[in-house]
Amino acid sequence: MEDAKLFFNTNLRFLRNRKKFSQEYQAQLLGFTRSKYTALENGKTENPPLLDLIKISDFFKVPLDSLLKVDLSHWSEFDLRKMETGAKEYISGNNLRVLSITVTSDNKENMEYVPIKAKAGYAAGHTDPDYLATLPKFSLPNLPEGATYRMFPTSGDSMLPIPEGSDIVASYVQDWTTLKSNSLCIVILKGEQDFVFKQVSLLEDGKIRLTSLNSNYPPFIVPVDEVLELWQYVRHQTDSVPEPETDLQEIKQLLIDMQKHISKSSMV
The missing domain is CATH 1.10.260.40 (lambda repressor-like DNA-binding domains)
Known part of the structure; x- marks a missing residue:
């Protein structure tokens, strides 16, 4: 004692x-x-x-x-504040975060697809087995075992160069502390009629920074308790064919190569 x-x-x-x-x-x-x-x-x-x-x-x-x-x-002051607010347990998902899933007749997990028409109801229905039962279900080859997957459609150009309208295959994140800074994730937010696809970084004040790949969109910060689910990017599917490089892109690459060459020369 x-x-x-x-x-x-x-x-x-x-x-x-x-x-x-x-x-x-x-x-x-x-x-x-x-x-x-x-x-x-x-x-x-x-x-x-x-x-x-x-x-x-x-x-x-x-x-x-x-x-x-x-x-x-x-x-650290960060850990002390997390202990006081309960954010540490929330972020790690211990005994707090429950995922509803559907399974096949032989008890294997389905991959649900959230179609455009169902996006507005996902935040409210993500834990409702009846809602999930209405979603299309399928499987994809060559996905790592031991994870739960879901597919989400995206819209807008905030995540270019990933094309607009891509379908994001993502794996469920139970413990958010395992995410590296700027991990690509589908983020389900409380009270929102839509989910967002962003780079996710946990901050040292119980908040999360969400950043677009497209630098024209500024990052924004949300409290962890405003986030319902995080799904980490695995791959995306698109029907968009990449455009060939323009003269401007070629000039940009040439300048980058020249800078590298000058940098190496200065070190000799």
Whole structure:
């Protein structure tokens, strides 16, 4: 039990100083006398009552086990804020994010396709088995096993050079912390009548930055709790034939090659 309380008093002092509270004010907020609180923070209380520990844990939004056993002063401000808001569990999807799927008669997962006419209802119906049952279902060869796939149609030119109207095959992301910065994803947002296809980056304040491949569109930031699902890009299908390179593109490539050559020459 001695080891379990190793960091309790130092964590208590750290958490109070982080809020810039005096000992007297912190004692008042917890409903303790000043002398009782000071004894806790200075490690003078050998066996703090369990109810007091729970009250402190609830006040600072720190799990009791972490309050006792973890040196919170070594945590980043980002992780501390995530712990307080619950964003850390939300982002990782532990016990919070449930995916509805459909299966074939031999119990294999389908790949659902969300047609244009069903896009507006996806955010509301993405967890509804009855809604998913209405979506077209199919399979594609050569997809990695062990993942859940769905296909989403795109519109607009914000993700050029991926052509407008492409169908994006994407795999479901349960733990968002596994995504690398600027991962291409279909993003399902709360309250939206449409999903978006963007580069996704987790920021250090419990938010997500969404960036277009087309630089004419500025990035925007949303809180993590506004995101319902993330589906990571696997491949896309399109009926657009790539246009041949124009003279301007050839000149641009020539300038890039010249810059590389000059850079190498300057290093010699």
